[in-house]
Amino acid sequence: MREEWTACLARMAETRDRALFARLFEHFAPRVKAYLIRLGMAPAQADELAQEAMLSVWRKAHLFNPGKANASTWIFTLARNLCIDRLRREKMPCYELDADMPDGDDRDAGEGAVISDRLAACIRRLPEAQAQVLYMSYYDGRSHSEIAEVLGIPLGSVKSRLRLAFDKLKAMWGESS
Structure with a gap:
């Protein structure tokens, strides 16, 4: 591929x-x-x-x-x-990234793996409905409209669930740092 x-x-x-x-x-x-x-x-x-x-x-x-x-x-x-x-x-903290970094599809190396594992643990703590729309949007790459159609829920519900999920993830991310 x-x-x-x-x-x-x-x-x-x-x-x-x-x-x-x-x-x-x-x-x-x-x-x-x-x-x-x-x-x-x-x-x-x-x-x-x-x-x-x-x-x-x-x-x-x-x-x-x-x-x-x-x-x-x-x-x-x-x-x-x-x-x-x-x-x-924006003068935000910047992580140095290795120029020989593996392909962006490879998630099993270094800092990316740590962040990915930490994020996955936080997502597992979300209510199922919120985790589902988050996964469909960011890991499957589906649009909000597609998610609404697949789940048979209103578009506003998809957006609300995502917003709630992000609020909870921000709070959880802060807890574990």
Whole structure:
């Protein structure tokens, strides 16, 4: 599958085909957002940076070299760099990230694993309805409308459950630090 995304990005770089970019965006944007959240960004900021990262993919596609990296590594590196730039601009605490960091899909290394485990423990403490919409939104990459349709609940309920889940996660995150 990685080779398929790498070929897709390389073709998009050559042809500037918007349909190829739409496929890349649909696949990578939710994953980039989840990655940025794991790096410590607030969900709203992560969403904004994911959009910015995907825009960079479109603008910088001509710089992509499939001989040096696969598409996911290149895209997650763009996102990581945007995250670091944002943290520096806002003078927020910044974690040093290893330049040889594994692919953004690999969650079993270093600090990312610790944060991921800590977040998973907090999510397990949430009420099931809140954990379910949180998982569907950030791990499955589904839109709020899709979640409402799948669960058969109003869109407002999806948004309320997410807001409540984030409030509880913030409180739990503060407790365990």
